[in-house]
Amino acid sequence: PLYRLYSEQLATLQQEYLMALAQQKQFAGDKLEQQLVSSAKQKLLLYGQTEAQLQKLSKTQQKNPYVTIFATQGGTVAELSITQGQYVAEGSPIMRLEGYGKLWVEVDVYPNEMMQIKQGQALKVVVNGWEDQAQSMKVDFINPSLQAGTQLTQIRGSIANPNGQWQAGLQVKVMLTSQAVNGGMNLPIDAVIRDGKGQHVWIKTAKDSFEPMSVSTGKANGNSINITSGIATGDEVVVTGAYLLYSEYVLKRGKHPLG
Template sequence: MSFRSVQNPSCLPVAILLALLLAACSHQTSEAPQSPAVIADHGLLRVPGKSPLRSQLVIQPVEMRDVPHAVAFPATVEADPARMANVLPALTGKVVELKVGLGDHVARGQLLAVIDSGDLAQAYADADKARDALDLAKKGLDRARGVQQAGGNALKDLEAAQSGYNQALAEFNRAQTRLTAVGGSGSTRAMNVTAPISGAVTALSVAPGMYVNDPTAAMMTIANLDTVWITANVPESEVGLVARGQPVDAILSAYPDQVFHGRVSFVSPVLQADTRRDLVRVAVANPDGRLKPNMFANASFDIPQPAQVFVPESALLMNNDSTTVFVEVAPWTFERRSVELSYDETAGARVVKGLKAGDRVIVKGGVLLND
């Protein structure tokens, strides 16, 4: 309504005239143009003070986190050499009995095999002769003491008897020690081979009736697999990223849905000449025996990184083929900026390029400015 639409305003009552004037002013105000929600200004987007977008946009500073970077290397499961033992025969002979088989679990001190050995028979004979000589020397010493106390023997005769006894005792101790070392016992004249450690028989090279002719060749191997090594092959260019005590997560081909945790316990001081890789071993508990030597695995090392920029995924907007965010360069003034990301399954969107510490970005409602 306008003032021109009123005919002869002087003929109207004053109250009605005032009402018409107020209605006309209200109509003109409603027809006035409203302020824009956002203003584009030389590549910047400015949100005016009366823009309804101010209540829709959420602005936050970027987050800085010290999140390690995971690097994976191929690996295999190995038995810990400190928990392995090659069982060697103390003497040569014929295997009379074999008490265990390949893969059997044995306890320390358990009987593994019985060997009929001529060398062991000689050790028994030496011990028997030394015992008899010791008994004879003891009797001679006792007689010499009795005669000397009666005054019928010279002191040198007593000393000679004492020397003979001492030599016989030393020979008896030597023969008995050797007999014990080669597995002799008073209950049997055969050589008993016992387990030096507890574990599983992982290699076996003898059978009943077989002659053991080389005392330096292992009859069997026992490995304690309660703790195993996951050995990663680290390229020469990455060796500087790993260190002893570093946490490691491993996934095995046999158990793809389970993660095994451990720490680096050994970094080889020498690279493999043929592969130019370093052997990095991770000790992993294996109480249930699921990890078996020679299994394949992937070992993921947490490499320490400097603090990096992270933003919530709600701040990311697609602009053509690039990922962008709106950065506040002045109060309620924003700049569209392209970013490069490195997604982390646990940490979120890591920004490797495009943002820095202290930047403030729109984390909610940015899609309203995206057009």
């Protein structure tokens, strides 16, 4: 049981049911009385009463104005909107239950990556800190519109949460299960800076001098990502510390590297 509510309406419905039962006994076989009993019983069932509670009411002839609400499945009370003794209006929220046996995974995807993703497709999900427990996620939903102010599309799926070991809000890495990458150049995934403005890498132009270069990417393959355009033969790409260069650029110049 989750909670009990006192309801004068329930007591009235129970009294109506007991009176219908008494009338049925007095006029045994009368179809109208049977219909009245059936109607009164249905009202109580719709009110949340169980068959066992109605049988007990019929047997004891004692009204119980308390409605006991039972949970239909296991979960955790995430929010409690009332206190004991408080009056609750019809339709008011009382509590919110959340189940953590499965967790939603929401992924922001760039336009060139969306060409490789379809609804129902299986993706590989790795929870940060649990790299040895990769999970498989099926794409259940693809948002038909881009996120405001970006070129990102959000997709959603779910993964199993064995023994509730993961909390909602954890960061994950999501990769295409297909590992085939054709053409282009593979770089460590941390070498590519990706945000709402696009994707770029840092190219060494001289000693201790680096410039951002916009790139297009293909499929991610584990810890690497395929660069399909934007890098020329002979370019020296920063593969460690790219985010540090990005942060320093924004801090000193006050603008995004890609303009």
